Amino acid sequence: MGWRYKAGLGMIGSFVLVWVAAAEVTQKIFVEYRQPFVLTYIWISLMVVYLPIALCRDYVHSLLEKSCARRFFSGTRWLNYYFGVDESQNDSEAVFKDYLMSDVALHEMESGQTLLLKEEDEFAFEVRKHELGWTEVVKSSLYLAPLWFATEYFSNSALAYTSVASTTVLTSTSGLFTLLIGAIIGQERINIGKVSSVIITVVGVAMTTVGNTWASDETYHADEISKHSITGDIFGLLSAVCYGTFTVLLKRSAGSEGGHNDIQKCFGYIGLFTLVGFWWLAWPLSSLGIEPEFKLPSSASIFEVIMGNGLVGSVLSDYLWALAVIWTTPLVATLGMSLTIPVAMVTDMLVHGRTYSAIYITGCIEVFIGFVIANVSDRISCKRRTILT
Secondary structure (H helix, E strand, C coil): CCHHHHHHHHHHHHHHHHHHHHHHHHHHHHHHCCCHHHHHHHHHHHHHHHHHHHHHHHHHHHHHHHHHHHHHHHCHHHHHHHHCCCCCCCCHHHHHHHHHCCHHHHHHHHCCCCCCCCHHHHHHHHHHHHCCCHHHHHHHHHHHHHHHHHHHHHHHHHHHHCCHHHHHHHHCCHHHHHHHHHHHCCCCCCCHHHHHHHHHHHHHHHHHHHCCEECCCCCCCHHHHHHHHHHHHHHHHHHHHHHHHHHHHHHHHHCCCCCCCCHHHHHHHHHHHHHHHCHHHHHHHHHCCCCCCCCCCCCHHHHHHHHHHHHHHHHHHHHHHHHHHHHCCHHHHHHHHHHHHHHHHHHHHHHCCCEECHHHHHHHHHHHHHHHHHHHHHHHHHHHHHHHC
């Protein structure tokens, strides 16, 4: 298990904590401002900040490369003297060729010492060779943007109608869709361990939907609670389908090592496309009765909370999750969402005084076990592929 995989697991842990905290704040916002579409639109649009960040990063990187190149070319003078190259040849390519054809290089070749790149240099070369250009990044962001907007919208809508714990449990079913879609497009390899982990997770989710939950701060009557729970469950399942699809396609665009697609630029363009292309959806959603009538926040303090929660709960947490996807596997990352279940359950118990039945708690435990099995199965598969290669 390389450092990228370990770092990806760390990203999953960080994402879980940030996501649960942001979800609790989102529910507090819905008390004063119940506008799932507006919140989704604002929060995803905020990801456009990654574009200037990526541009500054590339600019600094280019300056560092030029500085290193100057130091390298300043040393060609002593190479010319040592290998007897004409000083009028300041071309670095000519110097390199003369070095390869020198007696020293020939002696190394005769003695059987081949000139090889170091492993990290070879990896860096491969990453640069297959890295997507800006047009390819824009194209991938263009078809990923609607999927990500739908994922976040359904998730926020689920939070508006049900508890944080129930929303996270339903989102955990995305592992099933990730496995199926990944197998169809050849992104995931199906084995007994992965299938078992998905089945256990789905059974656990089914148990949590059957299990009862109640809170001391509930303001709805029994029939209203049932109606809100069913609506929230539907939105949660729709979010899981979109989430699984987006995860597989993001991993496919990023490549096996995550070096093909620039995640910062990709998310930045997703934010830009959302800002420009999805604002008009507020009117048809309101006309159909899916969304309440559009209105602005009633106070500046609510707007500040919305922006702060967007920067932390969307811009930061989504980037952590994306790194987890490309540094591990789509299935491990999606099942990693199940880690939010025990955290969300404990948070609901402490904040809202919510009580959970034994069936619900057992289902949460099964979902967590499914994530562990998927992670172990993926590690075993990686080891087998390493041995075979």
